[in-house]
Amino acid sequence: MKQDILNLENKNVGTIELNESIFGLEVRADILQRVVTWQLAKLQSGNHATKGRSDVALTAAKPFKQKGSGNARQGSRKGAQFRKGGVVFGPVVRDHSFDLTKKFRRLGLKTALSAKAKEGNLIIIDEAKLSDPKTKDLKNKLAACGLSNCLFIDGKEVDVNFALASRNIAGVDVLPSIGANVYDILRKDKLVLTKDAVSCLEERLNG
Numbered sequence: 001m002k003q004d005i006l007n008l009e010n011k012n013v014g015t016i017e018l019n020e021s022i023f024g025l026e027v028r029a030d031i032l033q034r035v036v037t038w039q040l041a042k043l044q045s046g047n048h049a050t051k052g053r054s055d056v057a058l059t060a061a062k063p064f065k066q067k068g069s070g071n072a073r074q075g076s077r078k079g080a081q082f083r084k085g086g087v088v089f090g091p092v093v094r095d096h097s098f099d100l101t102k103k104f105r106r107l108g109l110k111t112a113l114s115a116k117a118k119e120g121n122l123i124i125i126d127e128a129k130l131s132d133p134k135t136k137d138l139k140n141k142l143a144a145c146g147l148s149n150c151l152f153i154d155g156k157e158v159d160v161n162f163a164l165a166s167r168n169i170a171g172v173d174v175l176p177s178i179g180a181n182v183y184d185i186l187r188k189d190k191l192v193l194t195k196d197a198v199s200c201l202e203e204r205l206n207g
Contacts, residue, residue, distance in 0.1 A: 001117075005124050005195065010145045013126050016195065018117070019202050025114040032115070035108030035182045038100040050090030053078045058085070110205055112182040116191040123147075123192045128154050128174070133164035142172065151188040153180050155196025177201055 001024055005014045018024070058077045066073050080088045116122040123145075130138060142148070149171040152162075158176050166172045173184065177200035185191055193201070 003117075003122070003124050005126055006145070007126050008128075008141045008145065016124055016198060018124075018198065019206070022110050022202060022205050023113050023117045023122070025110055027115045027118055028111055031104075031108050031111050032182060032186065035100065035105060035112075036186065038098065038105075039181060039183045042097045044096040046094050046096050048091045049093050050087040052088075052090065053080075053086035056084060056086045058082075106205055108182045109180065109185075112185040113191070113201070116185065121190050123150075123190060124198065125192060125194055127159075127196070128152050128162045128192075128194050129159040130161040130165055133161040135165045135168045138162070138165040139169055142169070147172075147190055147192065149188055150190035150192055151175065151184055152192045152194075153177055153197040153201075154194050155200050177204065 001018045001020055002015050003018050004012050005016050007013050053076075056078055060076045060078065063074050063077055064071060077085065079085050113122070142150075150173075152166070152172070152174045153176070154162075154174065155177055158174050163174050166174050171188075173188065175184065177197045180197075180201060
């Protein structure tokens, strides 16, 4: 499949042939959902916890005698019914992540790229480079291209000036090709790939 190549002045500078096996797949929401769930699960810290009976700093001594006090019998002050007592069945520190095969993760990324291409929200540019790290200049260029909420994916490395200029623009993210992932692609309205990014992604996903 052919796609026009634009520059940051929104001018057509050529065409590129995109790999059908990467940018032309059937869009399956179930695959995208599983990969996004896997990504978000990995991001959860899992450090939520409460103190149980064995963790609270209270005496384990019997608070009063078993019978004759008029109170319900108690074994210690660590019970959940007492103030500062331990929590019953509270959350514990754990790992929320789960396994997903490399083959499936690769398929998810291909599907996300295909989804953007099918929606018409995939843009190919010649390069994402600036001579000076000026946010105002980049903002004007993006406005001319009609880009506001977008993700730029470059080749193996991101141009330093471009990364610095885009840092203060709300809604604009920049990643190297190795950082391309399903969640970041889907959460943006437009996906902008450089020619180097297309080459790196095709090399990565054809392996």
